[in-house]
Amino acid sequence: MWNRSEQTICAISTPQGVGGLAVIRISGVEALSVCKRISKSLNKKKVIESHRAYFSEIFSLSENSSENAFVNKIDEAVITYFAKGKSFTGEETVEISCHGSKFIVQQILELLISCGCRMAERGEFTYRAFMNGRLDLVQAESVLALIESQNQASAIVALRQLEGHVSKQFAELISDLTWCLAHIEASIDFSEQGITVVDTGVLVKKLESIAEALKTLTHSYQSGKLIKDGIKVALIGEPNVGKSSLLNLLLQSDKAIVTPIAGTTRDAIEGDTLYDGVKYSISDTAGLRDTDDPVEIIGINKSKTEASAADVLCFILDCSQKDWSQSLRLAQEQKNLRKIFLLNKADITTEEHRAELLGRLGQNNAAIFTSALKPDSRADIFAAIKATVGSLEYLNEALISSARQYEQAAYSFEMISNCIHELKQNTGAEFVAMYLKESLLSLQKILGQVYDDQIMDRVFKEFCLGK
Numbered sequence: 001m002w003n004r005s006e007q008t009i010c011a012i013s014t015p016q017g018v019g020g021l022a023v024i025r026i027s028g029v030e031a032l033s034v035c036k037r038i039s040k041s042l043n044k045k046k047v048i049e050s051h052r053a054y055f056s057e058i059f060s061l062s063e064n065s066s067e068n069a070f071v072n073k074i075d076e077a078v079i080t081y082f083a084k085g086k087s088f089t090g091e092e093t094v095e096i097s098c099h100g101s102k103f104i105v106q107q108i109l110e111l112l113i114s115c116g117c118r119m120a121e122r123g124e125f126t127y128r129a130f131m132n133g134r135l136d137l138v139q140a141e142s143v144l145a146l147i148e149s150q151n152q153a154s155a156i157v158a159l160r161q162l163e164g165h166v167s168k169q170f171a172e173l174i175s176d177l178t179w180c181l182a183h184i185e186a187s188i189d190f191s192e193q194g195i196t197v198v199d200t201g202v203l204v205k206k207l208e209s210i211a212e213a214l215k216t217l218t219h220s221y222q223s224g225k226l227i228k229d230g231i232k233v234a235l236i237g238e239p240n241v242g243k244s245s246l247l248n249l250l251l252q253s254d255k256a257i258v259t260p261i262a263g264t265t266r267d268a269i270e271g272d273t274l275y276d277g278v279k280y281s282i283s284d285t286a287g288l289r290d291t292d293d294p295v296e297i298i299g300i301n302k303s304k305t306e307a308s309a310a311d312v313l314c315f316i317l318d319c320s321q322k323d324w325s326q327s328l329r330l331a332q333e334q335k336n337l338r339k340i341f342l343l344n345k346a347d348i349t350t351e352e353h354r355a356e357l358l359g360r361l362g363q364n365n366a367a368i369f370t371s372a373l374k375p376d377s378r379a380d381i382f383a384a385i386k387a388t389v390g391s392l393e394y395l396n397e398a399l400i401s402s403a404r405q406y407e408q409a410a411y412s413f414e415m416i417s418n419c420i421h422e423l424k425q426n427t428g429a430e431f432v433a434m435y436l437k438e439s440l441l442s443l444q445k446i447l448g449q450v451y452d453d454q455i456m457d458r459v460f461k462e463f464c465l466g467k
Contacts, residue, residue: 080097
């Protein structure tokens, strides 16, 4: 949009639908004057204080009279004013809290548009906050992540990012890289005079420190992504080993049909649950076996697809089965890096039998005994999954969860690694400077110090209206 900063925008910021209240947000140079035109009480006040709420009646305007001619009462509302420089967007902002009727909300929005506002684009309020220096791009992404968070862990991560903990880490690395680049370029300028601006050993040590910090940040993406999106778990195994029963236990609901008939589950059944502040997406799959049934074959192929896409694969074995050879062969075909064996129906086994089963499975495989009839198995399975995934350091203040941030940080790390290698090989300073510039540019893109339309579209395209 051209001249965005000169336009006053409006949108409903609460979810669409009927509710007790709805909040309409207006931001821009004409925000207060537009609201005065539709509010009798605000129109009469000489001074409107920032961060103060005013009870007001909203009126439609006469098309044939003066601009302050109020006609029909639309609603009673509470209007809150935020002065320029003291709002989320950094612009003059007004929020109208009206009744949650779709009809009333639509009437007020149409009234605002008739007074000179335009409907906001997706994420435009946050976009304006970024353009006005209220947020950097990492914080802008965290706004959406916080809105979409569905568990305690993801909310903590998003809030830490919004508070600027991750941005501070990247800002410090940008400062250190700028120092290194300045000294290298100075060395190039003074090379003909034989003046050494900075010792190579000092520069290498500084860059290795930056590289280590970047390595830590890029590695944090694995935990950040799992916390943000949830841990995807696939329950897989032969028919009738108890996959559906375990799914119901983990989800604490009768999501899957359980019968003694082999092959009851023909399609993947998925459900979400929260445990210890983390979201888990768990799928029950069709039993793996050799079959000529074309419908069952489709289900088995879907099972293998679910297994390959899972963060953790729980391969279920039946403790009552005497022969595990086919099950173990099927398990070996699954190439997941994170795999747990659930030795199910353990309630019908003895201690001696359990020891025998573990010996049959081998010491190199992670395994726990489970039973869908034992509620304690739920906690045991989640503990095993968490141990397999590794520590989810969501209390770490510098944790990235955005693919965009990860890609740029990984590229920056690669360029710094090249730079260190070239310095140790005594390569010309011009090559070193080239790598450093690329690394610095990547970090600046993360915070939005350097950006283009492609970057902005990637950040804001998923935002909802009103934010």
